[in-house]
Amino acid sequence: MILSLALAIEGAAPALLACGQGVDELFLGYAHYRELPACEAELRSQEDLERLRALDWPRTQAIAEILEKQIVAPYLTPAVERAARRVPTELRMPKDVPKQFFRAWAESRGLPLELSRRPKKALQYGSGVAALVRKLGDSQA
Secondary structure: OOOHHHHHHHHOOOOOOOOOOOOOOOOOHHHHHHHOOHHHHHHHHHHHHHHHHHHHHHHHHHHHHOOEEEEEEEHHHHHHHHHHHHOOHHOOOOOOOOHHHHHHHHEEEEEEEEHHHOOOOOOHOOHHHHHHHHHHHHHOO
């Protein structure tokens, strides 16, 4: 994931980047939330968000700084977290579609369906970096 993120940041044209860090934690987008009861999912969400803020986000900012970019994460702001937490956990629980509540909210505000309903892919898979790393590893063997 770090390699994928570094390549994405490096390849971005603007010097100021916005990213979606925190949206999966707030809107229960990860697969590990699916099998949990709502109360456990909320607790896990808080733990995941704390880990993101303590470890992953500072690392992301350091990578951006090394690459002479500035990166912001709107979903990590206190105001967005408060707004997300006002939505009952049961409504944020992933059913058949990850981040279903968030997607419906975006559609109700005019986001095109081809964007709001796009399947979720982890950065390393959606960007093709995982396949590249695998291919490079195979050629070294």
